[in-house]
Amino acid sequence: MKIFVYSTHRFEKPFLQKAANDNHELIFSAFALEADTAKLANGCKAIIAFTSDDLSADVLDDLYYHGIRFIALRSVGFDHVDLLKAKQLGIKVANVPNYSPYSTAEHAVALLLALNRKLMVGQKLMKRNDFSLDELIGFDMYQKTIGIVGVGKIGGAFAKIMSGFGCRLLGYDPIENKGLALKTGLVYTTLEEVCQQADVVSIHCPLTPETRYMFNKVLFAQMKKGVLLINTARGSIVNTIDLLAALDNKTIAGAGLDVYENEKGIFFRNHLNTIIIDQLFDKLRNNQNVIITGHQAFLTQEALTDIATTTFYNLNQWEKGKSSTNEI
Structure with a gap:
């Protein structure tokens, strides 16, 4: 099959080539998929798309016109795809519903520890030859309450x-x-109780109409003062304007974000x-x-292998x- 790969990044190309195993003709491009670049896939039967690509109705029309009948997403999320339009056109779409969960979970922990132990602040001070410790106080994770949303x-x-770490776990x-x-x-409870009791809240739920801006000024107001917020899920689950306000009024002591x-x-x-x-973004x-x-x-490496496979x-x-079991 002749396949056009949009938004190719250098880090992923070897993994995709290995998984293809010379069974397909791959055309790699650094260009993102959008209205002006859909024509690049002309003559291909399938495309491989990334989360940053535009798969709205008009773009899908253009892809179909140029012969695309299959869209393989190399991501879990598919909120950037107009699935109704794809179905109307008869274009099959599949995602990668599962890959190494430890990659994202461990990164969330890394953000949490770096935030709590002021590692970024400490590095800035050290580069200025300031080895004072006054601004670098964190807290033990042991016996703290961790709220997990998703x-x-x-x-x-x-x-x-x-x-x-010896933490008390609450989940929603x-x-x-x-x-x-x-x-x-882990004890399951309501979202509100998670936010009211947790010293740390970590977000791991998908972006849906129900979760969009789930974390807003109403929910922030219910949080324990001095909470740390971690988000490695989707940026739009958190209202950034409300997050900045909560940081300013010290309700949230710090935020570790992999998404915006x-x-x-x-x-x-x-x-x-x-x-x-x-x-x-600058304020954030x-x-x-x-x-x-x-x-x-x-x-x-493990996650990239899983995604490509x-x-x-x-x-x-x-x-x-x-049919693929991963069709959406």
């Missing part, structure tokens, strides 16, 4: 890690994992010689109590005239 595979992996999820609760001591609600067009690109015009990344990474939580499983099934 206790799926990633949230579950995070729960197991934090259980090892429509589906309760009794086995996980038994192993870790307006990250499209910013993350995954080198802006060394360009100016980013986003006042909200310049806040001394915020650590931001550029949507890199998934970036481990599942992507080509989907494409191989379609090439054989079969």
Whole structure:
């Protein structure tokens, strides 16, 4: 099958090539998929798309016109795809519903520890030859209450890690994992109770119409003063304006973020010689109590292998005239 790969990053190309195993003709491009670049896939039967690509109705029309019948997403999220339009056109779409949950869970822990123990502040002081400790006080994780919003595979992996720290675990999820609760001591409760009791709140739920801006000024107002907020899920689950206000009034002592609600067009690109015009993002990344990474939580060898393998499983099934179990 001839396949066009949009938004190709250098770090993922070897994994995709290995998973393809010379069974497909791959055309790699650094260009993101949008209205002006849909024509690049002309003559291909399938595309491989990333979370930063535009798969809106008009773009899907253009892809169909140029011969695209299959879209393999190399991501879990599919909120950037107009699935109704794809179905109307008869374009099959599949995602990667599961890959190493430890990659994102461990990154959430890394953000939490760096935030709590003031590692970024400490490095800035050290580079200035300031070795004073006055601004670097953190707290023991032992016996602290950790709130986990979204206790799926990633949230579950995070729960197991934090259980090892000796933390008390509270979880919020429509589906309760009794086995996980038994192993870790996690107690399921309401979202409000999680926020009221937790010293740390870590977000691991998908972005849906119900979870968009779930974390807003109403929920922030219910949180324990001095809470740490970690988000490695989706940026739009958190209202950034309300988050900044909660940081200013000290309700939230710090935020560790791997995602940002307006990250499209910013993350995954080198802006060394360009100016980013986003006042909200500037306020967020310049806040001394915020650590931001550029949507890199998934970036481990194991996760990239899983993503590439599942992507080509989907494409191989379609090439054989079969359905993929990952179709959405």
